[in-house]
Amino acid sequence: MRVMGVDPGLTRCGLGVVDAASSRAVSLVAFGTATTPETESLDRRLLRVAEVVGEWIDRYAPDAVAVERVFARRDVGTVSxxxxxxxxxxxxxxxxxxxxxxxxxxxxxxAVTGSGTAPKDQVGRMVARLLRLAETPRPPDAADALALAICHAWRPAALSPRGQAATPAQKAWVEASRAAAKRGRRGWAPV
Amino acid sequence: MRVMGVDPGLTRCGLGVVDAASSRAVSLVAFGTATTPETESLDRRLLRVAEVVGEWIDRYAPDAVAVERVFARRDVGTVSxxxxxxxxxxxxxxxxxxxxxxxxxxxxxxAVTGSGTAPKDQVGRMVARLLRLAETPRPPDAADALALAICHAWRPAALSPRGQAATPAQKAWVEASRAAAKRGRRGWAPV
Known part of the structure; x- marks a missing residue:
């Protein structure tokens, strides 16, 4: 299956497309960013993000689009x-x-490192390793988008018909997912 | 000028269109809501909002679209x-x-009542009075969208080339606008 990841942002929106085989092998299709100038009005910036995301979907025809769930915490100003x-x-x-x-x-x-608290650069390194790239994809927003796409391709439901976690990374995935769902019920703000 | 107001929401998005003459007279063109069922997925609900807003813009051809600026406060869950x-x-x-x-x-x-702290039903009553309607437009989301449209048509810059506030309501408008801008700088979250 082909998955497109989107790390949403206004200044830099990360985009990454991977192909995933049932064997857990993933391969790179494309990565990049949609950027919008801070001097532009909000509506034009959002339109630009929409246009680039739409062009990528049209060009790469993914089976699914995985978007990072945005949480509103204290820095709501940048989160909006x-x-x-x-x-x-x-x-x-x-x-x-x-x-x-x-x-x-x-x-x-x-999903990509086996630890839900892995630092950002470790995620980038694992993305490079999993996709057999010589270097970590840059900028980090693009690497994050690829990680999102891999995460979605590897979600337990996609691999096991009974939704069972087969590998340690998948077990960590399931635990993180459950923890996130619980936080959601306690009043966090999943988008 | 013709202005379309949008009171954004996922369950019920208020829409209202008014025509404004230079004499401050405003007249009703249309009001209504875009509604999406809570059982639907988030992406399909947002698509529905996009489609209805787009249809209204195509049908009524407003010169401007005024959208309520959303602030993220404690209830971030519903705000997202x-x-x-x-x-x-x-x-x-x-x-x-x-x-x-x-x-x-x-x-x-x-803009519509002369007081930035006016209760919601007072806003609805003033919208009805200004548009010479026998009843307050319902639901409140639609009345709010009409108030937004009137607010935009009456903004000081639209009426006075030098941006001066001519009436008490306009003065209140300018003060509220400046206060909101200040709050924005202090870390509130204007969209």
Whole structure:
């Protein structure tokens, strides 16, 4: 299956596409970013994100689009643009009839490194290793988008019909996912 | 000038269109809501909001779209869907080359009632009076969207070339606008 990951952002929106085989092997299709200037108005910046995400979906025809679930914490000021960019990206996928999934940063880290608290550079290194790249994809937003795509391709439901976690990384994935769901019920703000 | 107001929301997104003459007279063109079922997935709900907002812009051809500026406070859980809906609405306007403006709830209340702290039902009653309607437009989301549209049509810059506040309501509008801008700098979260 082909998955496109979107690390939503207004200044830099990370995009990454991978192909995944049932054997857990993943291969790189494309990565990059949609960037918008801070001098531009909010509506034009969001439109630009929508256009680039739409072009990528049209060009790479993913089976699913995985978007990072944005949490609103204290730094709500910067989060609102990120939330809006995530909503805009979801609409572009829905408009084209492509499935949309949301994954938390913790789920993504657990999926690619085995630890939901792995530092950012470790995620980038694992993405490079898993995709057999000589270097970590840059910028980090693009690496994060690839990690999201891998996370979605490797989600337990996609690999096991009974939703069982087969590997340590998958077990960590499931635990992180459950923890995120619990936090959601306690009043966190999943997008 | 013709202005379309959007009171963003996922369950119920208020829409209202008014025509404004230079004499401060405003008249009703249309009001209504875009509703999406809570049982639907987030991406499909946002797509529905985008489609209805787009249809309204195409049908009524407003000169500007005024969207309520969403603030993230404690109830971030419900606010994230509202934020995403506002972003999606902005994109539909930008896609069609229509100007987008954001106004805070305080600005809107001040514009139509003269008080930035007016209760919701007072805003609805003033909207009905200003548009010479026998009844308050329902649901409240639609009345709020009409108030937004009136607020934008009456913004000081639209009426006075030098941006001066001519009436008590306009003075309240300018004060509320400045207060909102200050709060923004102190870390509030304007969308």
């Amino acid at each position: 643009g990120t939330m809006q960019a995530s909503g805009v990206a979801m609409v572009e996928a829905a408009r084209r009839g492509v499935d949309v999934a949301l994954h938390t940063p913790t789920e993504v880290k657990a | 869907g509202t934020m995403q809906a506002s972003g999606v609405a902005m994109v539909e306007a930008a896609r069609r080359g229509v100007d987008v403006a954001l106004h805070t709830p305080t600005e809107v209340k001040a």
